[in-house]
Amino acid sequence: MMRPNLFEIVATAWQDYDSSRSMQRIEDISALVSTNHVFRVRLENNDFVIAKVSYFGRYENFVEDHSLINVLANNLPAPFDNFLSRSLLKKGELYTYRHEADTLDVWVVFYNPISVDRMLPKQLGLRQIDALGRQLAQFHRACTNLKNTLPDWSKTLRRDMEDLSAWLKGPDGKAKHLDNIYSIEKQMSFFEENTEALDAHSWFSIPVFLDWNIGNFSVTQDVQFFSRWDYDWFRMSSRVFDFYFFSRVCSSLGDRSVFSYGPDTMLEKGFIRFLSAYNEIYPLNREELEFLPEAYRFFILNYVIRHGRYFFQEIYATKLEREAFTDYFPRLEEISMVDKICDSLRL
Numbered sequence: 587m588m589r590p591n592l593f594e595i596v597a598t599a600w601q602d603y604d605s606s607r608s609m610q611r612i613e614d615i616s617a618l619v620s621t622n623h624v625f626r627v628r629l630e631n632n633d634f635v636i637a638k639v640s641y642f643g644r645y646e647n648f649v650e651d652h653s654l655i656n657v658l659a660n661n662l663p664a665p666f667d668n669f670l671s672r673s674l675l676k677k678g679e680l681y682t683y684r685h686e687a688d689t690l691d692v693w694v695v696f697y698n699p700i701s702v703d704r705m706l707p708k709q710l711g712l713r714q715i716d717a718l719g720r721q722l723a724q725f726h727r728a729c730t731n732l733k734n735t736l737p738d739w740s741k742t743l744r745r746d747m748e749d750l751s752a753w754l755k756g757p758d759g760k761a762k763h764l765d766n767i768y769s770i771e772k773q774m775s776f777f778e779e780n781t782e783a784l785d786a787h788s789w790f791s792i793p794v795f796l797d798w799n800i801g802n803f804s805v806t807q808d809v810q811f812f813s814r815w816d817y818d819w820f821r822m823s824s825r826v827f828d829f830y831f832f833s834r835v836c837s838s839l840g841d842r843s844v845f846s847y848g849p850d851t852m853l854e855k856g857f858i859r860f861l862s863a864y865n866e867i868y869p870l871n872r873e874e875l876e877f878l879p880e881a882y883r884f885f886i887l888n889y890v891i892r893h894g895r896y897f898f899q900e901i902y903a904t905k906l907e908r909e910a911f912t913d914y915f916p917r918l919e920e921i922s923m924v925d926k927i928c929d930s931l932r933l
Contacts, residue, residue: 590690596625596637599683599694603676607631617801622818622897627696635674636697636815642896645684646740648693651820653680653737658793661732666725671700671815703812706800709840715856717809719863722832725811726825727868729792736793739822743884744787747774750892763891766911770891773915777883786877791822796885798831800841818897819889826874826881833857845902846909847890849882849918858930865931872933876924883918886910 593612600609608630615636616624623639640648652673659670674681674696683694706714753759754770763770781787795802796819803814821827829852835841836856851857861870890910894903 590641590685590692592623592625592639592692595683595685595692596627596639596694598685599637600627600635600696602683603674603681603696612637634699636671636699638695638697638817639692641690641692642893645691645693648695649680649682650737650739650741651817652682652695654739654793654822655817655820656680657736658729658732661735662728665810666728669725669811669814671697671813673697697815700813700815702804703806705804706809706835707840708800709838710836710856712859714809715836715860716863718832718835719860719865720867721805721809721811722828723864723867726792726828730790730825733790733792736822739791741821742787743781743823746884746888747778750774750888753892759892769911769915770887773883773887777880777887780880781877784873784877784880786824786873786880789824792825793820794823794825794827795820796827796831796889798828798835800835824874824877824881826877827885829857829861829878830882830885832860836860846913847886847906848909848914849879849921849923852878852882852923853921853926858927861927862931870931870933872928875927875931875933878927879918879923883915886914890914 593614596612597609610628610630610632613626613628614623615626616622625637625639626634627637628634655670656673656675659672662669681696685692685694710718751774754763754767760767795814795817797816799816802816804812806812833851833854833856836859837851837854838856864870889897890906894906897903898906
């Protein structure tokens with residue numbers, strides 16, 4: 587695909603949304619480690635909105651995800667009623683702009699800016715870990731209570747794995763992973779066998795955001811969720827999908843500039859402490875914890891191997907893909923995290 591002029595597309599999208607409010611300038615505020623694009627649109631009265639631009643996957647999924655998030659943001663009760671950034675509406679409906687020209691298919695959604703309080707430190711103390719565990723449990727419980735009020739969704743684990751299989755057999759998958767196709771298919775088989783054994787496909791789904799890096803949300807002084815603004819990996823699925831990134835946030839090494847996605851953070855004392863605090867508020871069962879390795883496997887297969895080059899700059903994407911085969915998958919087969927965690931939580 588040819589490289590699109592995203593500034594022009596954002597400008598056109600804003601004109602289509604509301605031509606009565608002129609723009610002063612558009613600023614690229616995208617994260618340097620990612621290929622995702624985020625812009626600040628400064629308006630003539632010095633107000634501004636945030637534009638999120640995407641051009642991979644399906645436009646229908648893009649609209650579906652943002653529709654779900656918007657309803658969730660508007661329906662969450664206190665203390666989460668202002669936690670999520672809201673998308674702009676036009677005539678009462680979620681506004682998205684689609685730019686289609688030649689081989690380009692680019693989509694834009696606008697957000698109201700959201701306030702930011704405090705960012706977590708790179709390494710957390712024990713009280714902060716406990717507070718985060720309780721906060722996520724309360725947030726998940728609030729999301730569970732809203733599951734019947736949300737719009738329908740079509741993106742499921744089965745569908746994503748079918749898409750992964752089709753991609754792997756196609757020219758793009760073969761070109762990128764010809765030497766590792768057997769290894770990927772083996773991991774896909776593990777996922778399907780273990781997920782079917784747990785009957786996890788039938789579990790009820792809640793909104794999960796997967797990527798809880800400390801740069802994606804802010805907290806209050808007493809570590810209560812304050813605001814969240816990154817929705818790139820949002821999906822409706824089991825709450826277990828939110829746990830891996832919290833294992834990284836709670837790890838002894840903490841947040842790092844040069845990062846990897848190894849599974850060992852799920853064995854650390856910090857993560858087990860986090861789950862213990864979570865479990866006190868919104869109890870887990872053993873089957874959910876047995877699914878933890880599969881949620882991690884799904885993340886590596888789909889968000890690192892298949893879509894990694896859309897989410898990360900080339901240098902990071904190449905590194906993470908290589909480590910998936912040399913480190914992540916082999917380590918996942920070596921470690922026995924479930925028994926250790928279940929014993930600690932007395933499940």
